[in-house]
Amino acid sequence: SGKYDGGITYSRSLLNLKPWISYELNNLNVKAGFTISTNSVGSNTQTGFYPNVNADLSLSENWTLFGVLSGGQKWNSLGNILEGNEFLDDSLAILNIETNFSFGGGIKGKPLSTVLLESSITYSSLNGLPFFTPSPGDSTKYTLSYDTDNINLTKLKASASYMPGTTSLYRASIELNAYSVESLDRAWHQPTFVFKAFTSHNIQEKLILSSHLTSMGGIRAPANVDFGYVNLKAFIDMGVGVKYLISQRASAFIDVNNLLNNEYERYLGYPTRGLAFKIGAQYRF
Structure with a gap:
């Protein structure tokens, strides 16, 4: 459960209960039940029932087919x-x-002991998914806009991980997204493809070296005319990081982004310019 008092005066809370049962037969594992979500916004409270089914079928020792039928409410916070x-307005x-429901499935497996592959496709019907549009009160900032009808999202995802040992990790993933909106003109500022690559190396349990690459494309932003839009250019952002573990509680880090010195816009009107870096420290109480 949780509660949030927003800039626009209202309170919000959410409670999810997920009773389920599990069934196993030979190579088949099924977990079936439902989700009870009680969502409160201001003085309005709604309770809904949603499916919650997961199934795994082992094809061999290394490969598994999986499927899912699910639904429910997800807490969305200002931090998220x-x-x-x-670049958001003050009142959100x-x-x-x-x-409402999400249905899909895929396959995952280990062709080698050090390699993990996974691919899936899902179709979802959503409500309350926020999109970023210029704020009416301050055009230099963004506010949250919602589609008054259901949003349909088809997502195709594939990933590969390589773990040659306990101290190194290589991972890459790609997502292809297709949105269908009703009252909004477009799925504003949502990418149609996202590619990510990441690697991490732990050296002598104290020094962690990492690098990452992110590429996005197919992003559309609202223009300054009714029902107009701008196609933002696809971009690539590469970065590296160094983290030193001083103790179990304390660490220091250096993060460097945009190594290619590219100028691009993830959000219209806010270009990223040149190489950027951040130096800092962390302490856990």
Whole structure:
């Protein structure tokens, strides 16, 4: 459960209960049940029932087919939204994200002991998914806009991981997204493809070296005319990081982004310019 008092005066809470049973037969494992979500926004409270089914079928020792039918309410916080877009207006109407249903499946396996592969396709019907549009009160900032009808999202995803030992990791993934919206003109600022690559190396249990690459494309932003839009250019952002573990509680780090010195816009009107770096320290209480 949780509660949030937003810039627009209202309170919000959410409670999820997920009773389920599990069944196993030879190579088949099924977990079936339902999700009970009680969502409260201001004085309005709604309770919904959603499916919750997961199934795994082992094809061999190394390969598994999986399927899922699920739904429910997901808590959406200001922190989660700021991770995606920090150029926001002060007053935001934040809603929980409702998945009416999500249906899909895929295959995962280990062709080698050090390699993990996974691919899947899912189709989801959503409510309350926020999109970023210019704020009416301040056109230099963004606000959250919602589609008044259901949003349909088809997602195709594939990933590969390589773990040659306990101290190194290589991982790459790609997502292809197709949105269908009703009252909004476009799925504003949502990419149609996302590619990510990451590697990490732990040296003598103290020094962690990492590198990452992110590429996005197919992003459309609202223009300054009714029903107009701008196609933002696809971009690549590469970075490296160094983290030193001083103790179990303390660490220091250096992060460098945009090594290619590219100028691009993830959000219209906010170009990323040149190489950027961050130096800092962390301490866990």
